[in-house]
Amino acid sequence: MFGFLGILLALAAIIGGNYIGGGQLEELYNPTAALIVVGGTLAASVIQAPREDFNRAWRLFGWAYRSEQPDFRDGMEKLRSWCLLARRKGLIALEAESSRQDDLFVASGLQLLADGRPPEMIRSVLEVELIAREQRDLRAVKVIESLGGYAPTLGIIGTVLGLIQVMANLSSPDTLGQGIATAFVSTIYGVGVANLLLIPTANKIKRLVEERSQYHEMMMDGLVYVAEGQNPEVIRQRLHGYLEAGYAQASTS
Structure with missing residues (x-):
């Protein structure tokens, strides 16, 4: 939800600034410019990226605005409870825990433990x-970053196309001002979409991917310690550094 708040603030800043400066909302509405910028940007990305990376990029785009930061403390508590369960009932008891996990990485690790793998x-x-x-x-993130690079250029193309139409109608000087203003809306769309949505979202996804990877590293180490027969207190002490790193990242995000 915090990400959506940022998008709303960006729209409010642009629309509000335009209004304070004497502009009207309808001046920013231009379906033709939107088609050129959005359609052209997507087309450029389709040409560049393999289908798998392109599809994954859009899944990550939605994930960025739905995902919560990984809870390192909760992960630590889960590892402790699994360690205690394995000590009481044996590693095979973790098979039931594996089926309850939404995180496929953790579920895979628990299944390996239950299977008695070294x-x-x-x-x-x-x-x-x-x-x-x-x-x-990270390959998929590069697709979104490339969209942020293409969008301003497509905005300029839309502006040039608009100016061509204006120049073709010089015989009607009364419409020149409005035509030029409309042409530059494409540039606003391109630069705005790139710098207020695509590039910030790509950076957010990279941070989330890094945090998730660090969380999974902690879970991997913990599961290995469980397989080695370490006691819960030793596991907690060994993984304490992950806990501090995770909360340090959260406080600076």
């Missing part, structure tokens, strides 16, 4: 999964 194998499998997912997400 600690080094658990770490190896989860590290590959962690790195692969992070790389896929």
Whole structure:
């Protein structure tokens, strides 16, 4: 929700500033400019990016405005409870816990534990999964960053097309002012979409991906410690650094 608040503030700043300066809301409404900027930007991205990266980029776009920051303290408590459960009932008891997890990475780690895999194998499998997912997400982020680069250029193209139409109608000087003003709306759309939506969203996704990866590193280490038979207090002490790092990131976000 906090991200949506930022978008609303950006719109309020632009529309409010235009109104205070004597402009009207309808002056900023131009479907033709929107079609050129949005359609052209998407087309450029489709040409550049593989389909998998393009589709993943839009999934991450929605995820950025739905996702909460990972709760490192809650993850620590989960690891402690799983460690105690494994000590009381054996590792096989973690299989039921695996099926209850929404986080597929954690569910995979718990299943490996329940299957009795050795600690080094658990770490190896989860590290590959962690790195692969992070790389896929960062490639998708580059798609959104590229959209932020293309949008202003498409805005300029829309402006030039509008000015061409204005110049073609020089015989009607009464309409020149309105025509030129309308032409420049494309530039506003391109620069605004890039700098108030696409680029900030790409940066937000990168931060979320980094935080999630750090959280998964903590969970991976904790699950490996459970497989090694460490007691809950030792696990908590070893993972305490993750807890401090996670809350330090949250306080600066």
